[in-house]
Amino acid sequence: MICRAPTCDEAQGATHAGTNGRANVWRRSTPGRATHAGTNGHLSGFRRLPRPSPHRHAAALLLAVLIVACTLLGRPVHASQFDYGLEPRRIAEGVYVLIGATEDFSFANGGDIVNTGFIVGATGVIVIDTGPSRRYGEQMLAAIARVTEQPVVLTLNTHHHPDHFLGNQAFPPETLAALPGTIRGIETEGEAFSANMYRLNGDWMRGTEVFVPRQRVEPGRRTIAGRDIELLALGGHTDADLVVIDHATGTVFASDLLFHGRAPTTPHADIPRWLDSLDRLESLKNVQRWVPGHGELTEDTAPIAQTRAWLEWLTATIRDGAEAGLDMPELLATPIPERFFELELAESEFRRSVVHLFPAAEQAALAAGGVRSR
Template identity: 60%
Template sequence: MKRLPMPTSGLLRLMLLMLLTPFSFAGAADFDYRLESRRIADGVYVLIGRTEDFSPDNGGNVVNSGFLVGAQGVVVIDTGPSRRYGEQMRAAIARITPLPVVLTINSHKHPDHFLGNQAFPPETLAALPETIRAIEVQAPAFIERMYKLNGAWMGATELAAPRRALAPGRLEAGGRELELIALDGHTESDLVVLDRATGTLFAADLVFNGRAPTTPHANLKHWLASLDRLEQQSFTQVVPGHGPVAPDAAPIRETRRYLHWLDQTLREGAEQGLDMSEMLAQPVPDTFSGLALSSQEYRRSVTRLYPEAERIALDMRR
C-alpha cells in the first residue's frame, strides 16, 4: 500500500476538518453508509449511491459500485469514495457470500471509484495501465479534495493503488466470464465491464442516469464516440456510474444527448465570441433541467471546457 505524505498527523487533520467543515452529526455520527446490496441478476449485485454532490451529509456516497459472485470467488467493480465505504462494502459482500474477493477493478481514476481500495486485498487491485498511472500521479490532490468535501467520513483514507494492469478482452475471474472494454472520454482511460453470463454492463462514468454528467477530465468528442460503441454492445441491463440501473440503452442515449448539447453550446458560444460570464449565464434547456445537478454541472463544465473551445474558435478565425 502506497502511503501519502500527510501535512499534519491523522488525528490533527481530522480535528481540523471537523472544525472547518459544515457537518451534520445527526446523520453521520456513526459513519454508517447504510449500504444495501441489490441483486439485479444471478450473482450480480449493485450498491446505488445518491444523485447528489459530495458533502459531509452523504460522506461521498454518490457513486454506484457492484460485485459479481462466481463459483470460486468475488469480482468487485469500484470501491467507493473512502476507506470506510470500502470496509462497509466488504462487509456487505460477506453478508451475501463467504467466498474471497479475487479481483477488484477500478474503472477509472476518479476518487469516488477507488478510495475504498484499502479494504480489499492489495494483490486483487486492478485497472487499465493508463488508469494506474493517473491514480499514482493524481491521487494526492484527489484525496486532499475529498477530505475537504466529505469531512470526517474520510478518516484514515489513503491511497492503495491498483497493482495489476488489465487489458481489454475476455477474462475469467472467480468463475465469472467477463468482457473488458477499454474506452475513454470521461477520462483518458475508462473501463467498461460486461458480465457475459447475465449481460450486465457496468458502464461506470461513461454513462449517467437521471443525473447530469461530470466533466472534470472530459474529452467530449471521445466520450460521444465511446457511447456510440457502447450502444452497439449486446447487453440486458446497464449499471451507470451514477443513477439507477436500466434495462435498456436509455441512459446511454440520455448521456449522449446531454453531451451533444453541451459540446454544441460551448462551440457556438466560442464562435460568437461570448465571454465566460455570458456562457455561465446561459440557462439549461428544459430537456435537461430534470437531471439532478444539471445547472451546477453545466457551470462546472463551462469553467473547465470553455477555454479550450475559445482557443479552437480563435485558431479557426486566423
Template identity: 40%
Template structure:
C-alpha cells in the same frame, strides 16, 4: 479563627465549589454533544439484488458532500466460484471496509477481484480495504492515480470531511487490458474505452448479459466532465450501444434494460457542447456562458445546472486556446 478569616475561608470554599460545579455542568453539557460528533460515521450500504449473484449498491444522485460522505457512485458485487468480484471501491477507507464486509457476507467468500473503472475519487478511495494485488486497473488508470491521487485526496477531505478519516490512496497492483477474466462460473469481459476520462473500463458479464458501463453512462444525473474528451466519449457511447446486453448498470443512476442511459448521456454531451460553443462564438466570457439557460428537457436531469457550470469551466479554456485566432507576439 476570627470571624473575618472564617468568612474568607468560606467564600474560598464556595468559589472552589462553584468552579467544580461549573466544571461538572460544562462537562455534563458537553459530553453528550461530543459523543454525537465523535460517533463513527457509517454508510448505509443497501445492496440491491439485480440478478442471481449480482448486487448493486446505488450511489446517491448528488454532488459529493459532508452529508453523503462521497457515496455517490454505483458499486457492483458479483458472486463467482472464485470469490466476490467488486466493481469500484467507493469514496473512502470507511466505505471500502463496509463494502468488503458486505461483499463477504453476500457471497460467503473472499474477494477475488476488484476492478477500478477510472480515476475519479468517488470510485477509488475505498481501495485501502482490499489486497492491492486483487485490485485491477488499466495502466492509464494506475498512472493517473499516481499523478492525481494527492490532489483528489485533498479535494475529498475538503468536501466529504470526516468521512475521509484515515483514507489514503492505494494503487492497483494488477494491470489489465481489454480481454476476459474467468472466475469459474462467470467470465467477465473487460473493454478498455475512453472519453469520460483517458481510460474508462467497461465490464460485460457473459453469463447474465449485464453491461457495466462505468461513468461513460449517467442516468437521471448530469454527467461530469473534468477529464472528458467529448469526441472520444461519443465514440465510446456508440460502441456501447453496439454491444447486445440484457441490462445496463451506469456509473451513476439506476440499472435499466433500455438504451435510455446511452441516449441521455449522448444528448447531454451534445447539449452542453452546443451551448458552450455558441457562447464562445458570440464572444462571451466564462461567467456569461455559465449564466445561459439550458434547454427544457434537461430539467429532469439531477444536478444539471451544477454540472453545466462545471463543464463550462472545464471546456471553455480549451476552446479559447484552440479557437481564438493568433494576433500577435513578443515585439
C-alpha cells in the same frame, strides 16, 4: 481555511489539482480544511468579521446544532456512526449493486454518490469500484461477506476519480487492478483527490489513504472466478474508462461513461472520444441491464441517450458561445434547456463544464481571428 459552497461533486478534486497537475495544494494536513468541509461557503463571510462576540458564539452554536440536526434528519444513515448503510441489491444471478445518491459530495452523504457492484462466481468475487473512502470500502467488504463466503479475487477500479478507488485500502492489495491509464492517473492525482475528499466529506474520510492498484488489466473476454467476463478499455470520461460485462446475465457495468438522472462531470473529459465510447456501448449485443456510474440502473439504453444528449448540447453550447464572441460569464448565464430538468445537478455541472471546456473552444475561436503579432 475555506469552505466551498455545497455544490461540490463527483471528481471535484479532479478539477483543481488534476487537470493542471498542481497536486499538493489542498493537502489534508492543512489545518481547518477537513473541519469546515460540508458547511456552506458563505460562512467565510462571517468568519472574518472582527472580534468575536457572544452574539457570534451563540449564532455559531445555533448554526452548528441546526446543521447536525438537519444532517441526522435528512439522511437514512447516521453520520455520527459513519455508517453508509450499504445494502447490496441483487439485480441478476450473482450480480449485486450498491446505488449511491445522485448528489454532490458532502458530509451528509459521506461521499456515497457513486454506484459500485460485485459479481459472485463459483470460486470468488469480482468487485467493481471501491467507493469514496476507507470506511466505504470496509463496509462494502462486510456487505459482500453477508452475501457470500467466497473471497474477493479481483478488485477493479473503472477509472481514476476518487469516488471509484478511495475504498481500495479495505480490499486485498494483490486483487486491486485497473487499466494502465487509470493506474497512472491514481499515481499522479490520487493524493490531491484524497485531500479534496477530506475537505468535502469530513470525518467520513478518516484513515483513508491512496492505494494504487499494481495489477494492469488487459481488455478482452475471459473466465474470472468461474464467470464469463469481458472487459472493454474505453475512454472519454477520463483517459481510461473500464467497462465490465457479465455475459451470463447480460449485465454491463458502464463506469462513468454513463450517467443516469444526473448531469455528467467533465474535469478530465475528451468529449469526442466519450461520444465514440457511447456508440460502442450502444452496439453491444444481448444487454439485459445497464449499471451507470451514477444514477439508477436500467434495462433500456436511456442512460446512453441521456449522456449523449447532454454531451452534445454541452459541446455545441460552448463551441457556439466561443464562436459568437461570448465571454465566460455570459456563457455561464445560459439557461439549461427544459429537456435536462430531469437531470440532478444540471446547473452546477454546466457551470463546472464551462470552466473545463471553454478555454479550448475560446482559443480555437480566437485563432480564427485575423491577427498579426509583432
